[in-house]
Structures are given as structure tokens and as C-alpha cells.
């Protein structure tokens with residue numbers, strides 16, 4: 001029986017960062033992404049901001065979202081068995097601009113190359129590893145009203161790098177459960193792609209057998225998960241049935257995340273993946289396009305605790 005290929009591309013990548021203001025300023029002022037939503041995590045009993053950054057509409061594969069954890073006091077353990085790097089796509093011709101811009105904001109920038117792609121590597125202020133990868137033909141529309149002009153701006157996600165102790169179990173997961181195609185190896189890296197394998201459709205695995213398991217919990221300084229777009233509920237159900245049929249029964253029920261519906265699976269490497277269906281309207285379900293990201297949105301699970309939530313969350317200037 002042919003294996004269906006329901007995974008389209010990244011939907012969003014979610015990080016546990018440090019202070020909310022530090023995180024907001026890094027993404028909106030340094031990287032010049034748009035703040036497309038300010039809300040709080042839907043899970044748990046202690047409020048944690050959930051900040052979304054992306055392009056004008058916060059479209060799929062443009063989104064980086066963060067849980068600023070410093071207020072909670074919870075720190076993550078870094079290590080393997082977790083997504084380690086976030087790669088974002090910029091035009092090749094913009095790498096020089098970004099190198100200078102990052103340096104002028106005080107970031108240490110290192111040039112690197114993987115699978116023939118040139119990248120600038122640096123760290124989020126909380127220590128998370130970021131890359132800007134130079135891509136010649138990324139047609140996704142960037143945020144158009146930021147400080148950085150469109151022709152130089154970040155297009156969206158390029159890939160993620162998952163740190164693993166060994167490749168075999170992840171290969172099985174990626175090819176049999178997650179409809180990825182293994183296309184290349186480069187030293188300790190293995191690359192999987194979806195669709196035509198363009199930016200936003202890439203997952204790299206990196207061998208790091210010497211490191212301990214990183215945190216699974218929400219804690220400052222670790223990537224929490226990567227979400228992948230599927231077309232509709234039927235595709236999402238097909239992903240869940242396939243996962244469970246293969247024995248990956250650490251798969252969640254469908255969860256309503258306000259702007260999309262999600263199922264989650266703990267992958268054999270330890271990293272958390274999500275298969276996501278966007279709701280009609282996406283980020284505009286609770287704010288008009290013109291107002292997108294301009295005010296805090298109370299997460300529905302906290303609707304009965306609005307005043308408590310607002311009094312608790314650390315101040316955020318925007």
C-alpha cells in the first residue's frame with residue numbers, strides 16, 4: 001500500500017525563551033519579524049506568555065512562537081534528543097547585511113555551511129541557537145513594514161536541526177510515519193524533506209551521541225516543538241492513525257489552539273513534533289488584519305481568570 005504524504009511544511013516552531021521583553025525586542029527589533037499575536041499558553045495552571053512572530057499575516061512556515069519562561073523561574077537542560085537549531089531563510093544577497101546588522105546589535109556571528117548552503121549562526125539572548133541561511137529563490141512573502149526592507153527580510157523558516165544519539169530510529173520515524181524523504185548526508189547531518197524540499201520543508205538530524213537528554217518540560221533555553229502543516233482534519237487523522245499503527249502511541253488527541261488544531265507526538269529522538277491544521281482565517285480569527293498583534297488576546301482556557309492573568313504576567317512594552 002502506498003504511504004500517503006500528508007506533511008506539507010513547517011507550520012510554526014516554538015521555543016522556550018527567557019524574559020518576555022528580551023524575546024520581543026530580539027524578534028521584532030533585531031530580526032524585524034512582525035508580532036502577529038500576543039496571547040498565553042493554553043495549557044497548565046500558571047500563565048505563560050505565548051508570543052507569535054512571522055510575516056504580515058502570520059502564515060504557515062513564517063511563524064516562530066515563544067514561551068518566555070524567565071518569570072516562571074524554570075530553566076531547561078540543554079542536550080541531545082531535542083530540536084537544537086532554528087534555521088530561518090533570507091535572500092543569499094542579504095547575508096552580508098545580516099552579518100553587519102547582527103554584529104551592530106552585539107551578537108557574535110559565525111559563518112557556516114551545510115548541504116552547500118551558507119549560513120550565519122548566532123544565539124538568541126537566552127542562548128538558543130539560530131541560523132540565517134542564504135537562499136536564492138525563496139518566494140514566500142516577508143513582513144513588509146519592518147525596519148528591514150522586504151528585499152533583505154527573513155522569508156520564514158528554512159529548517160530545524162534535531163540533535164540525536166543515533167540516526168536509525170529517527171530515519172524510521174521520518175520516512176514511515178512523517179512522510180519525509182531522506183535526500184542527503186553531510187558529515188554528522190542527515191537531511192529529510194517534504195514536498196519539493198524548499199525552505200520551510202526541511203528537517204536535519206545531527207549526531208551528538210555524547211550529550212545527555214535535553215528537557216522535555218517548559219523551561220528557559222530549549223526548543224519546545226516543531227509544528228508541521230497538514231491540509232485538513234482527514235490528513236491529520238491519517239497522520240495519527242499511521243503513527244499509532246506503527247506503534248508511536250505517544251500521540252495526543254486533537255487540541256484546539258485557537259488559530260489552528262493540533263496533534264502532538266513524541267518522536268523516538270525525544271523531540272516533540274506537531275501536525276497542525278490551520279483554521280479558516282488563521283491569525284485573524286480574533287483580530288482584524290490591520291490590528292494583528294496589537295493587543296493581548298486572552299486564551300480561552302483562562303477566560304474565567306482574565307484579571308488574575310493580566311495582573312500576573314510580566315509587563316511587556318510594545
Ligand SMILES: [Fe+2]
Nearest residue numbers: 014225227274
Ligand atoms: Fe505548536
